[in-house]
Amino acid sequence: MKPIGPVNALYPMPTTLVGALVNGRPNFLAVAHVGILNHGTPQYLSIGLHKSHYSNAGIHANRTFSICLPDESLLVETDYCGIMTGKKTDKAALFDVFYGELETAPMIRECPVNMEMKLHDVLDFETHDIFVGVLVQTFAADEVHREGVIDIARLKPLLFDMASKQYWALGTALGQCWGAGKALKRRAAPQET
């Protein structure tokens, strides 16, 4: 256990396609520097975008954006949206684009899940805009949810790791949250059993 310098190891993260309306046209950007801020209603999520990106102005202007979740089958399209800039390329032409109630947050019908976000706040970091959004509506393909509960094994999210510069698949379920630890609780305090 040695110090290796301030290396960010908080990976993998879900790879997303962030949608914004920029100069009146939909654009999509690959973003994996995302965050879940709280747990509840309203639900706040964050995306961190370098200020050089084309989409930032559109999010500032419309105060809306989307977080679309591509699955494994969209790896090439997703990566393409991470390589190309909307300044020069119509990336939305790759997809069947649709809109929800916010009307200015473009989403992708090919993505199994899309989240429509209203801008809540912007954290102005030196090189990045951190857009904090409120989740307004989620759109999901029938195949990946049952009564609104997402089945992540069917979703097949595309995970991102910076160190390997690879997309990764989700593996197998390992154990129950708020359950597996009870064994240790019993061991630590046998009088409670």
Add this chain to the structure above:
Amino acid sequence: MKPIGPVNALYPMPTTLVGALVNGRPNFLAVAHVGILNHGTPQYLSIGLHKSHYSNAGIHANRTFSICLPDESLLVETDYCGIMTGKKTDKAALFDVFYGELETAPMIRECPVNMEMKLHDVLDFETHDIFVGVLVQTFAADEVHREGVIDIARLKPLLFDMASKQYWALGTALGQCWGAGKALKRRAAPQET
């Protein structure tokens, strides 16, 4: 593709053990509502903690915390740290605890990677404190990195999904970031090849 209500589907997220010194003693809390805010130096990361948690006061007081990354082998201990409260339980007794240069951010020798964080800001949400930290130092076991580049396949992170209430393993590498999309670039613009 139908609306299912504002369901947060931004999973899986890395499961972490957040360390804090509370009332002079180390405490660890399971946290998967985390975020990567920017990419660069300084590197900012966020953790979202419900205000009812025992650790929040310690992070406010010392302005330091740690983000420790348990691997699959620590599933039971990690879940235990998510079930039990530091108010009543000495969860640090489970681990070989060490400190880095900040001196008040307890870390776990059994975790293959530990990140030492200095508090940068707190976003005061109604029910949650969102602690934004600056990454000061990363400690990694020899087995999971080569010259400071983490090997995520060896790290075997414990991923969290809220819908299934399960911990999940990382799967296989699927393709190259900033590489796989080039095929589409060539297809879209064959004159460039």
